Amino acid sequence: MKRKTILPGQTIGILGGGQLGRMMAISARQMGYRIAVLDPVEDCPCAQVADIAIIANYDDPEGAKKMAACADVVTYEFENVAVQTVEYLQENSYLPQGGRLLEITKDRLNEKAAIEKAGLPVVPHMPVRSEEELKAAIDEIGYPSVLKTTQGGYDGKGQYVLQSELDLKEALPYIGKIPFELEKWLPFEKEISVIVVRSTAGETSVLPVAENIHRHNILHHTLVPARIPEHLRNEATQHALQLAEALELVGTLAVEMFVGTDGKVYVNETAPRPHNSGHFSINACETSQFEQHIRAICGLPLASTQLLSPAIMINILGEHVQPVLDQIHLLKSAHLHLYGKDEAKTGRKMGHLTILGDSADEAIERAEQLGIWKI
Ligand code: ADP
Numbered sequence: 420m421k422r423k424t425i426l427p428g429q430t431i432g433i434l435g436g437g438q439l440g441r442m443m444a445i446s447a448r449q450m451g452y453r454i455a456v457l458d459p460v461e462d463c464p465c466a467q468v469a470d471i472a473i474i475a476n477y478d479d480p481e482g483a484k485k486m487a488a489c490a491d492v493v494t495y496e497f498e499n500v501a502v503q504t505v506e507y508l509q510e511n512s513y514l515p516q517g518g519r520l521l522e523i524t525k526d527r528l529n530e531k532a533a534i535e536k537a538g539l540p541v542v543p544h545m546p547v548r549s550e551e552e553l554k555a556a557i558d559e560i561g562y563p564s565v566l567k568t569t570q571g572g573y574d575g576k577g578q579y580v581l582q583s584e585l586d587l588k589e590a591l592p593y594i595g596k597i598p599f600e601l602e603k604w605l606p607f608e609k610e611i612s613v614i615v616v617r618s619t620a621g622e623t624s625v626l627p628v629a630e631n632i633h634r635h636n637i638l639h640h641t642l643v644p645a646r647i648p649e650h651l652r653n654e655a656t657q658h659a660l661q662l663a664e665a666l667e668l669v670g671t672l673a674v675e676m677f678v679g680t681d682g683k684v685y686v687n688e689t690a691p692r693p694h695n696s697g698h699f700s701i702n703a704c705e706t707s708q709f710e711q712h713i714r715a716i717c718g719l720p721l722a723s724t725q726l727l728s729p730a731i732m733i734n735i736l737g738e739h740v741q742p743v744l745d746q747i748h749l750l751k752s753a754h755l756h757l758y759g760k761d762e763a764k765t766g767r768k769m770g771h772l773t774i775l776g777d778s779a780d781e782a783i784e785r786a787e788q789l790g791i792w793k794i
């Protein structure tokens with residue numbers, strides 16, 4: 420594929436119109452690009468800030484055709500884009516990220532194999548595609564462990580934590596019908612992530628290591644810098660860079676990791692796109708993950724992602740929207756980002772807040788002082 424430089428004034432096509440597409444589009448528009456978005460939902464978060472909205476299903480050939488007709492470069496904001504759409508756009512448009520990374524990261528077993536091939540540690544795991552494989556995996560890995568669907572899982576969906584044989588009951592009806600993997604439960608100190616971006620020119624950049632705190636398996640808040648020793652921050656950054664190199668990344672890869680109680684950094688999973696745990700970069704870094712992504716796919720030089728200030732990023736879920744709006748007068752030191760979604764369903768990611776501080780702990784204190792949410 421011939422690499423091109425896409426200049427401001429040209430049109431960036433985004434597959435998927437959620438908040439990640441919206442924040443990519445906002446960065447791109449600041450730089451003078453035009454935006455076309457493909458999404459089945461009219462008035463989706465990205466369509467609200469786009470020049471052209473193509474309303475079509477992700478596997479609709481007509482939608483793909485329309486996208487090819489108006490975009491000078493195409494990117495995606497989520498990993499479950501239909502294979503045929505990706506293939507069509509690779510042939511008939513310019514999709515510098517290619518389709519291989521999507522193929523790899525779509526499936527946990529493929530993804531883990533690629534991580535191991537890159538020489539990085541992952542937690543012990545085995546495929547579970549039948550009752551026999553389940554038995555073999557339990558014999559080998561034992562309890563506590565976690566059964567995960569190999570495809571389509573997010574925010575802990577499709578996962579069964581197994582403390583003992585009793586917990587198998589819930590998952591049993593699905594065994595053999597959909598593919599799973601069994602993973603050993605890793606006692607961890609922290610969950611962290613590193614977002615790495617690589618441009619079409621082969622230039623690479625990483626965001627500061629983020630510390631992630633989940634509630635009910637959904638990211639609740641992110642702290643930067645991650646409160647771990649510097650050598651572990653370096654190790655995590657090195658892991659992300661090594662993986663980007665091994666995968667010949669073009670675009671953005673978010674790498675979720677565990678800092679085990681054994682002091683080792685394990686790679687948990689990846690996402691081939693900007694990530695919720697990188698939202699702090701909009702307010703706290705010289706260049707955000709979204710701007711860096713746009714630079715990478717357009718063939719522009721990457722910019723510095725230096726951390727300008729420690730920060731906390733707190734997700735606003737459906738149930739938090741009204742309390743935040745009711746107390747909006749308290750938002751003096753908090754940067755509010757809302758994604759323009761109409762239905763504030765419980766657990767749905769509606770926006771986020773970023774609060775800067777002199778340190779991550781001080782940012783937490785400020786968030787607590789604001790008192791509009793409980794950390
Ligand atoms: P998802 O795609 O749903 O984000 P993850 O693999 O990241 O799936 O799992 C969700 C969360 O469950 C993780 O952020 C972590 O808190 C916990 N978790 C997942 N796998 C393990 C494991 N092997 N050991 C300990 N905790 C785990």
Ligand code: MG
Nearest residue numbers: 574575675688
């Ligand atoms: Mg995860």
